[in-house]
Amino acid sequence: MKQIKVMVVDDSAVVRQVLxxxxxxxPDMQVTYAVADPILASERMRLQWPDVVVLDIEMPRMDGIxxxxxxxxxxPTPVVICSSLTEKNTRTSMDALAAGAVAVVCKPRMDLRQSLHDGCDELVAAVRSAAQARLQAPAPVIGSARPAPLQSVPGVPAAKLSADAILPPMSEGAAPMRGSGRVVALGTSTGGTQALERVLTELTPAAPGIVIVQHMPEQFTAAFxxxxxxxxxxxxxxxRNNDPVLPGQALIAPGGRHMLLRRGPTQYFVEVVDGPLVNRHxxxxxVLFRSVAKCAGASALGIIMTGMGDDGAVGLLEMRQxxxxxxxxxxxxxxxxxMPREAVKRGAAERSVALxxxxxxxxxxxSGERRSNEGL
Structure with a gap:
């Protein structure tokens, strides 16, 4: 088994020891170095370059960003940011994602040693996911000084539940339905923050209403x-719960809660609900794609983008059906x-397209919707 070589960079001796x-x-990981700051990290990297770097943000001599x-x-190397969940650090973590980090995990401020043990599965999943990332040299992107392919946080491994845990599947043999107005549903995970930036910055206010699930921790989705x-x-x-889905607007599901599309008398709206992890997320x-299939049907466009795992593959197939x-x-x-590979394997995607x-x-x-309306 090829081991993932990991470097830990954090000024806390406790964090370095525990991580x-x-x-x-x-069995598939080896911590090659655990150092207190980026200056020491640079020296060690000249000796052996890691596959993944687990990096704190606030450190002496040089900050993590x-x-x-x-x-x-x-x-370009996969970097997982391990940062305390504060308002300042949350916004700084967004800068880290824009600068090239592939994942963010939360470092608790209280009872650090026990909490790091409790969050072990999340960190391990993030490192494994990051190790699979294919990064390229940074290129200019709107609003970023030095961006690179990005990020998201994988869910914590747990009992793998399907969307049935949140809402029932469509009735077998049910006829395809058409909602009132078109809607676009996007789903993405690792690499998704930069991919979404590329997509959304190129849209005009004429775009149809968009609903998005990006795997990301609580508190981070608002800043994103x-x-x-x-x-x-x-x-x-x-x-937010009961937000309408409007043309020229994209709604991002809040971290830690599921988002479903619903249909009102005149327009779509979203329902934000609690519930168990589905596909460990x-x-x-x-969950989003199934809800879109049920209430929008043939009036929807579903797009699955970069990410580790298979979340969204079944839902995209239900949308196509x-x-x-x-x-x-x-x-x-x-x-x-x-995620796109699993969708293609299941026959869920009509086509594969470049970012x-x-x-x-x-x-x-x-624009097809507008032409259709103009012809009525």
């Missing part, structure tokens, strides 16, 4: 939505070709 122990006990940018400029909103022509924000792409249009991001443009083509597909889909 080294937790990661080192995994500056070090991350140096890594991405010299030799705010950042996108500052870059985009369309409105982007974290979804909350929010789950399968309900009459919706369905697309998968192609392998060449994915950071991790996991750069997704915004055009969305706008063409929306």
């Amino acid at each position: 080294s122990g937790l990661l080192g006990r995994e 500056t070090f991350l940018r140096k890594i991405m400029a010299e030799r 939505a705010e950042r996108l909103n500052s870059l985009c022509q369309i409105t982007v924000r974290e979804a 909350r929010p789950s792409v399968d 309900s009459g919706a249009r369905t697309l998968a991001q192609d392998e060449q443009s994915c950071v991790v070709y996991g 750069d083509a997704i915004s055009r597909e969305i706008l063409q889909y929306g």
Whole structure:
């Protein structure tokens, strides 16, 4: 078994000790170095370059964001940010994602040693996911000084429940339905934050209403939505219960809660609900896609994008069976070709398209709706 070589960079001796122990006990991982700051990390990396770096943000001599940018400029390497969940650090973590981090996990502020043990599965999953990421050298992107392919946090391994835990499947043999107005549903995970930025910044206010699940921890989705909103022509924000789905607007499911599409008398709206992890994620792409299949059917476009695992593959197939249009991001443009691969294997995607083509597909889909309305 090829081991993942991991470097831990954190100024806390307790964190370094605990993380080294937790990661080192995994048969497919080896902690090569655990150091107190980026200066020491740079020296060790000259001796042996790691496969994944687990990096704190606030450290002496050099902060984590500056070090991350140096890594991405010299030799793009998967970086998992392990940061305390504070308002300041949450926003800084968004900067880290924009600079090239592939994942963020939360470092608790109280009872650190026990909490790190409790969150072990999340960190291990994040490191494994990051190790599969295919990164490229940074290139200029709107609103980012030095971005790179990005991120999201995988769910915590647990009993793997299906979308049945949140809402029942469509009745067998049910005829495809058509909702009132078109809607676009996007699902993504590892690599998704940068991919979504690429897609949403190219949309105009003429775009149809969009609902999005990006696997991300609680508290982070609001900051992520705010950042996108500052870059985009369309409105982007974290979804709230009963928010209407409007043209020229994208709603991002809040971390830690599921989001479902519902249909009202005149328009769609979203329902934000609690519930168990589905496909080890909350929010789950399968939950969103199933709800879209049930209430929008042939009036929907479903798109599954970069990410590890299979969340969304079943839901996209249900969307296609309900009459919706369905697309998968192609392998060449994915950071991790996991979720799209599973969707393609199941016959859920009509076509695979490059990341750069997704915004055009969305706008063409929306213009088709306008042409249809003009012809009535």
